[in-house]
Amino acid sequence: MPEPLLAISGLHAGYGETEILRGVGLTVAPGEIVAVLGSNGAGKSTLNRTISGVMRAVRGTIRFAEDAIERERPSAIVARGLIHVPEGRRIFPNMTVRENLDLGAYRRGRARRSDNMSKAFAIFPRLAERQGQRAGTLSGGEQQMLAIGRGLMAEPRLLILDEPSLGLSPLLVEELFALIKSINADGIALLLVEQNVVQSLEVAARAYILDNGRFVLEGSAADIRNDPTLKRTYLGM
């Protein structure tokens, strides 16, 4: 078993007095796709925010490539190659597509930016066509591509995607999952938070089910796919 790229244990976090995560543990191996599933309000985005450092852990440890990062600032965590593409895209609406992508590589040298940009444009030809357009005027699907493209500009070793398929047409959702596989084929590990349970379990190697701030189940994607009670209880299928 190789050392995990991301290793979380005993993680507690919340907002003010309200504790949302109540002792969460999770690992992602290098190059692995791990899905985190759970109902609305389970705490999935809270987990992502705590990993990327925009929220402070109350207790517990987060290790990335064996270094403790739970006290680090988000900018330092990004520099390590742990990139979080947040829920709701959070692109810069007042800037062009190109400027958005450039800012994705903010922690990388100028020289690497144009390389990364060409790669991003190769993955998303649509973004290349619209590179001068203000990001706020892109369609929802294009904005999601831009958010992922901006994440890729940062040269992730681990990419966290928080509900990337939200608001996409079925056709685009298909494309998204194909993209996730191809990103992963380049050796990038992914932590995938999704409502699209079936497709997520198809691309992921392992999955965790989050309920009420705790993981109630973890296992290989195949096992979880075939667990009937689980489907009914936690995934509403």
Next chain:
Amino acid sequence: MLSPVILFPAVLNGLMTGAVYALVALGLTLIYGVLHIINFAHGALLTAAMFAAFFAHKLLGLDPYVAAVLLTPLFFVLGYGLQRFVIGPAAHGEDRNILLVTLGLAVVIENALLYAFRADTRTINLPYAFNVVEIGPAFLAVPRVVAFVVVIFVALALWLILRLTDTGKAIRAVAKEKLGAELSGIDVAHIYAVTFGLGTACLAIAACLLISTYYVNPQAGNAFVLIAFTIVVLGGMGSVAGALIGGLFVGVVESLSGLWLGESLGQIGIFVMFILVLLFRPSGLFGERA
């Protein structure tokens, strides 16, 4: 109607006054646009900068324009440090606290100045202060013409910094989408401090431009900042172009209402216009509609 011979110089003079207003407003609007707070210490910091320019001349014999070259970076560092080490940490991320901290800072600075220099009003005498430039029927004081030119350059420089440099782009990113900026690896605490530093540096330049024709006492900055507040609102909160054009506009309004209502009532025109704009275009002349 007044003849062009009177109107033309009044408009030009208004533009000159307005330029310095614009510079003060530029700092305020930049800080508002990025940190989303109204910096109540702006007036006190302007006063402090005016004292600095005054003593640079009095004690070191520095011409205000030379002093500007030194004071601008100094006040950038001061503003950076204030935000990074005082305002930011004291606020614990709550906007309401930031407001109170800047207000407290203003009180501290003003009282320190009052304690050190009493309420006395001071001026400096420069050999060229009463030289004039003649443009048609208008005679314009040299320091005011210099101020106008400098402000245009500063505004242009600021605009270019925001458009073209990495830090400038990061500032714009943080202004509109803080979480997205953080997750792109932008150090938000640093960007906040840089922005506050830029806003404070604007004040140092404004102080050096003002000191040749204006007096300084521990309240001197407040009059300008009150007008700057109206400009920030008129120009559209957070808009650099709005602050510049709004400032020039307000200068002309003041000058023309001075002409019609009498010198001492000139500023009434500003506030009447302010209320009218708020009534008919609440997001400001250049603001994005909410």
